[in-house]
Amino acid sequence: MTMNPAKECIDTRRRQLCGTAGIALAASGLGLLGAPGGAQTPVAQPVTAAAGGYPPLERINAGLLEVAYADLGPAKGPPVILLHGWPYDIYSFVEVAPILAAGGHRVIIPYLRGYGATRFLAAETFRNGQPAALAEDAIALMDALHIERAVLAGFDWGARTADIVAALWPGRVTGLVSVSGYLIGSQAAGKMPLPPEAELQWWYQFYFATERGRLGYEKNRHDFAKLIWKLASPKWQFDDATFDRSAAAFENPDHVAIVVHNYRWRLGLADGERRYDAVEQRLATAPAITVPTITMEGDANGAPHPPPSAYAAKFTGKYEHRTISGGIGHNLPQEAPREFATAVIDVARMAI
Known part of the structure; x- marks a missing residue:
């Protein structure tokens, strides 16, 4: 029986990838191997299944952190930085990244x-989860890698981080792909009550506000995160191997502290650091995002998220919204990798 090579390379149940041949086929099916104007772009280096879909991780000192990261594609290709959220990890992009790399x-x-192999450089550094800190981490990583400008794309915490960088440092951002749109907020906004049904969706935020919640997450983080996956993506039939691969990232020694501080800070129950005050003051004004942007939403997102009509006006440059159908939940890059990769390619072209 003749097999489809691209299908043979990607097991959609287990999210495992083969090498360059299948990646190139997948990319060519999307029309991603040709650059604008028909010019050919370099083909990515092989991505081995033995590495779980990624080559061995790189590490670099960037700001307050030693950042662990995957690095795919040609070294001089136009850069894309993919940012994950909570409770997820880099494997949300395990099928997105090879498509983009194969496209040059x-x-x-x-x-x-607080995730995976990323570590703080100093034991005494405050384990701060406030959004401004994560945004400055992204800038520090770009500086350390000598990347002046990049497409930023993410979801959940990653989308918020990308939104902040695009709003405050637009000169560093070629284009933006943001799942659930404009996610910039402030402590003042976080204190405003929501309708009861919306408040119910934030149950874990209130849980983390208590010492019981911190202890509970510390003790049960694997099952807690798995429950969030199911609630946030009610139609995604992920298997145990897929979840467990990502759950390993939550064993980071700083994970619980970062997560709990993030949600307590949002409610005004924990202080941030003065070093981020100027950034937070700018974010409290809800600044517009001027860079080319594509926002995305899954049609079955079970996590709290605003409707596209609520944030469209915040994007004042080239802008497009895409709703992805087919039971796609909160972890859109992993549930709809081709659509997410296509959005990244398209927003890069919007910037030309």
Whole structure:
């Protein structure tokens, strides 16, 4: 029986990838191997299944962190930085990254602070989860890698981080792909009550506000995160191997501290650091995002998210929104990798 090579390379249940041949086929099916004007772009280096879909991780000192990251594609290709959220990790992009790399992009996928092999450089550094800190981590990583400008793309915490960088440092951002749109907020906004049904969706935020919640997450983080996956993506039939691969990232020694501080800070129950005050003051004004942007939403996102009509006006440059159908939930890059990769390619072209 003749097999489809691209299908043979990607097991959609287990999210495992083969090498360059299948990646190139997948990319060519999307029309991603040709650059604008028909010019050919370099083909990515092989991505081995033995590495779980990524080559061995790189590490670099960047700001307060030693950042662990995957690096795919040609070193001089136009850079794309993919940012994950909570409770997820770099494997949300395990099928997105090879498609982009095969299309000629250099693709950087870092573990955020508190996840995976990323570590703080100093034991005494405050384990701060406030959004401004994560945004400055992204800038520090770009500086360390000598990347002046990049497409930023992410979801959940990653989308918020990308939104902040695009709003405050637009000169560093070629284009933006943001799942669930404009996610910039402030402590003042976080204190405003929502309708009861919306408040119910934030149950874990209130849980983390208590010492019981911190202890509970510390003790049960594997099952807690798995529950969030199911609630946030109610139609995604992921298997145990797919979840467990990502759950390993939550064993980072700083994970619980970062997650709990993030949600307590949002409610005004924990202080941030004065070093980020100027950034937070700018974010509290809800600044517009001027860079080329594509926002995305899954049609079955079970996590709290605003409707596209609520944020469209915040994007004042070239802008497009895409709703992805087919039961796609909160972890859109992993649930709809081709659509996410296509959005990244398209927003890069919008910037030309």
